[in-house]
Amino acid sequence: xxxxxxxxxxxxxxxxxxxxxxxxxxxxxxxxxxxxxxxxxxxxxxxxxxxxxxxxxxxxxxxxxxxxxxxxxxxxxxxxxxxxxxxxxxxxxxxxxxxxxxxxxxxxxxxxxxxxxxxxxxxxxxxxxxxxxxxxxxxx
Numbered sequence: 001x002x003x004x005x006x007x008x009x010x011x012x013x014x015x016x017x018x019x020x021x022x023x024x025x026x027x028x029x030x031x032x033x034x035x036x037x038x039x040x041x042x043x044x045x046x047x048x049x050x051x052x053x054x055x056x057x058x059x060x061x062x063x064x065x066x067x068x069x070x071x072x073x074x075x076x077x078x079x080x081x082x083x084x085x086x087x088x089x090x091x092x093x094x095x096x097x098x099x100x101x102x103x104x105x106x107x108x109x110x111x112x113x114x115x116x117x118x119x120x121x122x123x124x125x126x127x128x129x130x131x132x133x134x135x136x137x138x139x140x
Contacts, residue, residue, distance in 0.1 A: 023063040026052050030063075 025038050026049075035049045055061045064072065115121050 022052050022061070023065070025049065026056055026061075026063045029053060030056075 021042065025042055025044060029035060029038055029049060030053075035046050038044060038049055039046050052061070056063055111122055115123075
């Protein structure tokens with residue numbers, strides 16, 4: 001290999017390393033790590049961190065590699081699918097509640113009719129005695 005080829009290979013490697021480091025620093029920064037901490041941890045100036053942040057916000061640089069982007073997209077799809085499933089469950093539960101309310105209304109109507117027509121009150125309190133018109137005879 002010629003000296004110029006070796007130099008350009010090392011320059012590309014260095015640039016790749018610096019891009020990865022910058023991306024890593026920005027991911028940490030946007031996940032909530034203070035710039036001062038990143039300055040101490042990586043030896044990067046606060047000005048450089050702010051510049052990188054501005055470049056990211058303006059869309060000039062990207063901090064995610066293809067694997068990260070794929071994972072993010074898959075998690076979004078998973079979230080959308082979960083939302084659809086939950087919406088379906090909500091609709092199912094709403095339908096079940098409506099049916100339960102209809103049944104309750106039916107039972108309440110039957111109980112009121114039983115009380116009106118037969119004089120039997122099934123909603124008596126538990127401690128109440130037998131009704132006067134009970135047809136069962138008690139054994140002695």
